[in-house]
Amino acid sequence: QKEVEQNSGPLSVPEGAIASLNCTYSDRVSQSFFWYRQYSGKSPELIMSIYSNGDKEDGRFTAQLNKASQYVSLLIRDSQPSDSATYLCAVNMNSGYSTLTFGKGTMLLVSP
């Protein structure tokens, strides 16, 4: 069974710190990887996508991908209380059209 694993948390960090969120996936041929942020009762919001090994930076967010280790991570620098949410790792394990396999999500709590 194709799976995406995340630590459910909560991950607690103080304001201004770096939050590190991790995700592993089971299907070695996966090609595209996404991080969604979901506030309680709201829709998942796409914040990062990554397709090749290495780092991808966008503002305070950095996604890291290591296909050999089947590992993807999200770093949030200078964490803010407004970053407190559940972060969902999603992987496209199909060729062709994109259907996503999600992890259960990691809850991040940023304390002022």
Place this chain on the structure above:
Amino acid sequence: EAGVTQFPSHSVIEKGQTVTLRCDPISGHDNLYWYRRVMGKEIKFLLHFVKESKQDESGMPNNRFLAERTGGTYSTLKVQPAELEDSGVYFCASSQDRGDYGYTFGSGTRLTVV
């Protein structure tokens, strides 16, 4: 640009009743997806439309679920008859392309079957 719209936002029905969820994708998005999150579990894929055609319905749990997308615009997901285990949040998403760059989710319909 209006986002993906879903309604109702909440629905409480009794076991055995029928419920129909509706999703209006972003205008011009040919690809429409349904996902579901049941309590304590991850969000799971249900099915994918390209325009009015079902591209992939491998995630549909059983034949009590029927999805349609007449005319390739909005989509409905009907559950008939509803069972207790159908409770959860049903998300719709859409994308202009194949979804390689991610897609936009609606705010979901919370379905409770009692």
